[in-house]
Amino acid sequence: MNNVIALPERVGRTVLDTIEDWGRPWIFLLKVMVAMVTPPFRLRLVLQQILQIGVNSSLVILLIGIFTGAVLAVQGEYTLAKFGATAYTGSAVALSLIRELGPVLTALMVIGRAGSAITAELGIMRITEQIDALRSMAVDPVRYLMVPRMLAGLIAVPILTGMCILIGILGGYIVGVGLLNLSAGTFWSQIQSAITPTDIYSGFIKSFVFALIFGWVACYKGYTCGFGAVGVNKATTQSVVTASVAVLVIDYFLTSVLTRWFMP
Amino acid sequence: MVLNRVNLEIELGKTVAIVGPSGVGKSVLLKLIMGILIPDEGEILIGGKNITEARSEAAKNEIRGLLGVLFQSAALFDSLTVYENVAFPLTERAGIGRRRSAKEVHQEVTKMLESLSLTEYATNYPEEISIGIRKRVGMARSLITEPKVLLFDEPNTGLDPLVGQEVYDLIRLCRERFGYTGVVISHELPEVFQVSDRVAMLLNGSFIADGTPEELLKSSNSAVQQFLNGRIDGPIKIQ
Numbered sequence: 001m002n003n004v005i006a007l008p009e010r011v012g013r014t015v016l017d018t019i020e021d022w023g024r025p026w027i028f029l030l031k032v033m034v035a036m037v038t039p040p041f042r043l044r045l046v047l048q049q050i051l052q053i054g055v056n057s058s059l060v061i062l063l064i065g066i067f068t069g070a071v072l073a074v075q076g077e078y079t080l081a082k083f084g085a086t087a088y089t090g091s092a093v094a095l096s097l098i099r100e101l102g103p104v105l106t107a108l109m110v111i112g113r114a115g116s117a118i119t120a121e122l123g124i125m126r127i128t129e130q131i132d133a134l135r136s137m138a139v140d141p142v143r144y145l146m147v148p149r150m151l152a153g154l155i156a157v158p159i160l161t162g163m164c165i166l167i168g169i170l171g172g173y174i175v176g177v178g179l180l181n182l183s184a185g186t187f188w189s190q191i192q193s194a195i196t197p198t199d200i201y202s203g204f205i206k207s208f209v210f211a212l213i214f215g216w217v218a219c220y221k222g223y224t225c226g227f228g229a230v231g232v233n234k235a236t237t238q239s240v241v242t243a244s245v246a247v248l249v250i251d252y253f254l255t256s257v258l259t260r261w262f263m264p
Numbered sequence: 265m266v267l268n269r270v271n272l273e274i275e276l277g278k279t280v281a282i283v284g285p286s287g288v289g290k291s292v293l294l295k296l297i298m299g300i301l302i303p304d305e306g307e308i309l310i311g312g313k314n315i316t317e318a319r320s321e322a323a324k325n326e327i328r329g330l331l332g333v334l335f336q337s338a339a340l341f342d343s344l345t346v347y348e349n350v351a352f353p354l355t356e357r358a359g360i361g362r363r364r365s366a367k368e369v370h371q372e373v374t375k376m377l378e379s380l381s382l383t384e385y386a387t388n389y390p391e392e393i394s395i396g397i398r399k400r401v402g403m404a405r406s407l408i409t410e411p412k413v414l415l416f417d418e419p420n421t422g423l424d425p426l427v428g429q430e431v432y433d434l435i436r437l438c439r440e441r442f443g444y445t446g447v448v449i450s451h452e453l454p455e456v457f458q459v460s461d462r463v464a465m466l467l468n469g470s471f472i473a474d475g476t477p478e479e480l481l482k483s484s485n486s487a488v489q490q491f492l493n494g495r496i497d498g499p500i501k502i503q
Contacts, residue, residue: 124342128337128339129335129336129337129339130339130340130341130342132295132298132300132333132335132339133333133335133339133341135298135299135300135328136298136300136328136331136332136333136415137328137333137352137353137356137357137405137409138324138325138326138328138329138353138357139352139353139356139357140321140325144356
């Protein structure tokens, strides 16, 4: 008789635990969102985090931007030459960067650099009881720690994406015009004629969504970090892997939706 | 279930030590008092206010405003200096207690640093000071809001005997000066007796002894005697 009751109980417990595990990150996100739009607002902390996430990531973003643009120009020219269409190299570089590579590469770099740092920092704060100390002092850790980081991500990542795209196009120009002898006038005029406002909106929407994923995953993994050095190690690895995979998967769905619904 | 049938009333202005072997739920009890964990049943009243009934963080924070906590590792914020750590509760907790101007905050923090002999460390970061000084900074941070109840989580665990004694002296000195009600979680016996008016021993989720330090020393309970004398053989099984 006991076994008859125990089995459904075990199944029920597993189902409830699974629902709880899936629900917890969403409840966390909801709490952060509510705290974002309700006072008190801590502008100083947001600015500090913009410095950490945005300003300190800008050099690496500029580096990957310029070399990605350069590689796109080389590859684009090579491929387009087979069709006698090298004049379109500029538009190929710009479109690839604006619609796809700019938002995705920036997000991946920010996740690797700033996301891992956020998770490790929050994780260490968790295991050294600093988060408990905040709560004991009647300071809400969600407002004090999570909101500034997520808001800073939402502000900094789209700006970094813009920088990555612009420097990438410049990299493409330097290689295309300077090394591959493409016409400078054609390079720029093709970009002007190929790029539409919807391409830019599309890139911006993607960078905004990726920024949300970056902040959400980094903060949640740090906040729920396990015990000891192993816990921080695991949380940091999970944070980078989860956010990176999520960015790539969501990028596919966003591209599908944005292309189908918003492209002329 | 870590704790069961735990019943303890603490007189205003007195200090109670909650002792017991590792893993019996002493720190869990502390987190329950702070409202960080929620019990399945029962209630915890602090100054007549029930923290277990407070559902929102704001309601809990109102009660937490009565508390100060000295954590085991002091739990200072790494990115803040000693001065900023001590000022933190005055500047960052919103809507609780009296609102202070920047000048008032500076005066109060300076006074607190002076009274705990911390002035010379004001501009240092936690990583630059010894664990004994960190504990003192943690104490200053807890006391700056003039709490009614001060909780100490293993105040001298991991410290050498001299620094450990310094921390106990500090607890005693601060109690005389600030007059708080204290709860000390510890497994350091008999050292913890010097700061306790009363001692309660936790085992298997509930209190098995409760009385003055002298009463505990004379207790006929075999588990209490085993713990006091640090014997391996006895009813307490090492986990």
